[in-house]
Amino acid sequence: MTILTTEGLTKRFPQVTALDRLSVNVGPGVTGLVGANGAGKSTLIKILLGLVEPTEGTGRVLGMDIATQGPEIRRVTGYMPEHECLPPDISATEFVVHMGQMSGLPRAAARERAADVLRHVGLYEERYRAIGGYSTGMRQRVKLAQALVHDPKLVFLDEPTNGLDPQGRDEMLALIRRIGTEFGISVLVTSHLLGELERVCDHVIVIDGGRLLRSSDIGDFTQATQTITVEVEEGQEPLAARLTELGETVTVHGRLLLLSVRGDETFDAVRDAVCDLSLNLVRLEQGRQRIEDVFRENAHV
Missing domain, CATH: 3.30.70.980 (YebC, transcriptional regulation domain)
Structure with missing residues (x-):
């Protein structure tokens, strides 16, 4: 079974080529996308979500065409962006409920799901506090919760351990592994910290300068x-x-x-x-x- 696939995917900006004829196939489970900063990881995720148009090439996510079915793809996937994007003056509950409704959940269902996912990410006791008073680790957990609130089939996690201390990174990686094993949700997670992905991924894709270097099961990497x-x-x-x-x-x-x-x-x-x-x-x-x-x-x- 294929979760997503790309064929010759290319994205050129005026000063740089972010993706260069990238062809990959990703199956179920937790897949790591490895590359240095600027390697094209975030651009690839945005293209797969239908938020950015590729210059050339094709791709499908959960069987849907990235060029014509962006809204449908976003309805059944979750996205945790790398950049800071949380409103500081509302609570985690309010924000996650809102994001659930944006994904099509009725308000009552969104509130129930928000309570569930905030418990799963370890924020249940703090869920009514304003996000502006949260630590970096807590804000990362809110971003993860909103990506999961609508029970997606696939989540894209862009540098989820950014800014975290060693304990925070360990806890975030454990959460990511649980998403793939206990929740049955497929994950594409990006990182420039290579050792992290050995601990949580089933498959790893390595890109550099927008080009594919290697795509292998984790066991093939760590023989x-x-x-x-x-x-x-x-x-x-x-x-x-x-x-x-x-x-x-x-x-x-x-x-x-x-x-x-x-x-x-x-x-x-x-x-x-x-x-x-x-x-x-x-x-x-x-x-x-x-x-x-x-x-x-x-x-x-």
């Missing part, structure tokens, strides 16, 4: 590498020396030892060396390639 990481409480240097004596290739990386895997014998060597030296093993894990590594490799092609 196991032929490296293991070893950490002990104390005795790092004796352990490195013993493993080197046993024929292993060892690199010291801060408190960690990185070993090239020759085969099962590498794991056996670590076990035996730790036991022989009576060390406390903190970590033994196989390395994984990160999205950031793949992005760097592709960017230099």
Whole structure:
């Protein structure tokens, strides 16, 4: 099943090409759209919503043509914009109810749905306070709530962790994952922070300068590498020396030892060396390639 698709999508502005013959297919679940600032992520979302006309190319969202069915697309999708857009002098409840009505819900249904989504995003106790008194994290949650209030089939989340501290980012990412797993709503989420998307996405699309670099399932990006990481409480240097004596290739990386895997014998060597030296093993894990590594490799092609 395809949630959205583009074919040769191009958008040229007078001074820049925001999208350059972009062709992608997105299935259900949580899909990450990765790229540096200015890579074309926000432009792509606006085109998919029928808010901006492409220069060339075609696209469909939930089977609807982006060129002719923009209002229909917006009726069944949610959009959390990157920019600050909330009215400061009304409450979260008033705003989310209003947005629900704008999406076609009767007022009674909009009020019921607003209470539900504000509870889901963790603002239920604060829902009657004026938005102007909210923290950045609370305002981001209001934007997320209004994107969900009409029970869309697909939501577009543009840089939802912008401006958040580490705890706020973790909480927002957990909410995004719940949307995809518990609510059954498909998500397209953009970010320039590559590591975030490894934690929440099923599929990742990497773009740079409006061009597609790669589109793959998250497992293809984060494949196991032929490296293991070893950490002990104390005795790092004796352990490195013993493993080197046993024929292993060892690199010291801060408190960690990185070993090239020759085969099962590498794991056996670590076990035996730790036991022989009576060390406390903190970590033994196989390395994984990160999205950031793949992005760097592709960017230099």
